[in-house]
Amino acid sequence: MSDTDFTQAVSWNSDGLVPAIAQDFKTGRVLMMAWMSRESLRLTEKEGRAVYWSRSRDKLWRKGESSGHVQQVREIRLDCDGDTLVLVVEQLGGIACHTGRTSCFYQVLENGQWQIRQPVITDPKDIYAKADGAETKKNAEK
Amino acid sequence: MSDTDFTQAVSWNSDGLVPAIAQDFKTGRVLMMAWMSRESLRLTEKEGRAVYWSRSRDKLWRKGESSGHVQQVREIRLDCDGDTLVLVVEQLGGIACHTGRTSCFYQVLENGQWQIRQPVITDPKDIYAKADGAETKKNAEK
Numbered sequence: 001m002s003d004t005d006f007t008q009a010v011s012w013n014s015d016g017l018v019p020a021i022a023q024d025f026k027t028g029r030v031l032m033m034a035w036m037s038r039e040s041l042r043l044t045e046k047e048g049r050a051v052y053w054s055r056s057r058d059k060l061w062r063k064g065e066s067s068g069h070v071q072q073v074r075e076i077r078l079d080c081d082g083d084t085l086v087l088v089v090e091q092l093g094g095i096a097c098h099t100g101r102t103s104c105f106y107q108v109l110e111n112g113q114w115q116i117r118q119p120v121i122t123d124p125k126d127i128y129a130k131a132d133g134a135e136t137k138k139n140a141e142k
Numbered sequence: 143m144s145d146t147d148f149t150q151a152v153s154w155n156s157d158g159l160v161p162a163i164a165q166d167f168k169t170g171r172v173l174m175m176a177w178m179s180r181e182s183l184r185l186t187e188k189e190g191r192a193v194y195w196s197r198s199r200d201k202l203w204r205k206g207e208s209s210g211h212v213q214q215v216r217e218i219r220l221d222c223d224g225d226t227l228v229l230v231v232e233q234l235g236g237i238a239c240h241t242g243r244t245s246c247f248y249q250v251l252e253n254g255q256w257q258i259r260q261p262v263i264t265d266p267k268d269i270y271a272k273a274d275g276a277e278t279k280k281n282a283e284k
Contacts (some may be wrong), residue, residue: 006251006254006255009256017225019161019175021163021175023170023172027170028171029168030163030165032172033163033189033226033234037205044179045254055192061204076250076251077247077249077250077251078249078251079174079175079247079248079249080239080240080243081246084175084246084247088248097222098222099222101222103219104223105223105226105228106221106222107151107219107221107222108218108219109148109218109220112146112153112187113218114148115147
């Protein structure tokens with residue numbers, strides 16, 4: 001950490017959060033979008049891994065804490081008006097989504113219908129078999 | 143449009159909006175994040191160009207309406223829990239940001255400081271010289 005607090009440049013919303021977009025450092029694929037609090041952003045910078053704020057569980061969420069699918073952070077970017085972050089990450093296990101897919105954005109609009117356009121890499125049952133309940137199958141982390 | 147309304151699969155927030163992440167179809171670069179209403183999503187699908195909902199102006203915002211920096215939509219993706227969109231776009235003019243840069247995410251965290259890591263391609267004064275006021279220099283569209 002430097003002398004000045006870099007989190008002051010962030011325009012936190014009325015809940016004290018901002019959206020954080022995780023992008024794969026190698027493929028450029030957008031993996032997921034989650035929320036960050038000031039504390040989770042500080043921890044992300046300090047620990048070098050993505051730490052989000054779970055709105056449903058109302059607590060810090062170290063991505064991969066039960067799945068093992070940790071996001072190692074290569075770069076943190078802030079947008080022009082300071083209210084959205086991009087995390088450029090290395091996605092351990094190659095799976096960001098609780099459905100066992102690489103990316104959460106697996107539904108593509110085609111002729112007015114959402115089509116699933118990404119395979120399941122690992123069955124969620126196997127991902128969360130040893131889960132301690134901290135990260136549930138349902139994408140409740142958001 | 144098909145018989146079923148594809149916007150029903152979207153989990154709109156309490157303001158009737160969802161975040162929409164625009165990504166360049168060629169480079170994979172994340173260009174910006176803005177918000178969409180049900181109507182703006184329908185129009186985006188119908189017109190093939192990004193139509194957002196401006197929270198500050200409380201109205202539809204056809205990206206590029208004054209700057210000319212229209213986003214032609216190649217693909218619309220929805221995430222696992224239906225509350226975030228990705229638009230894969232061709233960014234006309236190569237500039238998504240009101241500051242005249244390719245992407246809004248031009249600030250990179252380095253040693254606890256935000257550093258500007260993208261050049262200005264066109265001076266905003268020139269971009270908005272002929273603006274009709276519908277899209278202002280300040281990124282008020284969000």
